[in-house]
Amino acid sequence: MSHIRKDDLIIVRTGEDRGKTGKVLKILSSKNAIIAEGINLGKKHRKKRKQQEPSGILTIEFPIALSNVSLYCPKCKKGVRIKxxxxxxxxxxxxxxxxxxxx
Ligand SMILES: [Zn+2]
Incomplete structure (x- = not known):
């Protein structure tokens, strides 16, 4: 069970984004994952549906597993355990x- 909530500041503990912090934008509780600002960025192709819509590649945040992030403590300046x-x-x-x- 995680205690991370929307708008929390988290830090990534592992992987390519290790050490990055970001604000939680969305909790995906069914997947045990979250989406956080600027974390786990990936590219997504967008198809042109309407003439005036630009087509091309979008940068979006992909979900990251809760087990890969910690709550960030601004005072300790790192990911911490909480009680x-x-x-x-x-x-x-x-x-x-x-x-x-x-x-
Ligand atoms: Zn602290």
Whole structure:
């Protein structure tokens, strides 16, 4: 179970984009993947459907497996492990295990 949510900042832990950070744009929970800004970019050909539409190659973000990313802590400046604060009566909070910042 991941605690990553939309608009979180994540860092890529493995692969070509290792070390890159990006904002989560979409959660694909059925695929255990996310789409994040500027991460896992790929090219996609677009077919010309209408005369006024430009055809050609688009750069788009492809999904990346949740297991390949970590939540990014701006204070630690790296991907961190988090713990969940389940104090009764309050909203669940995600806390950086290293510096105790609420993420
Ligand atoms: Zn931290």
């Amino acid at each position: 969940i604060d389940r104090t009764k009566g309050t909203k669940k909070k995600r806390i950086c295990k290293k510096c105790q910042t609420v993420l």
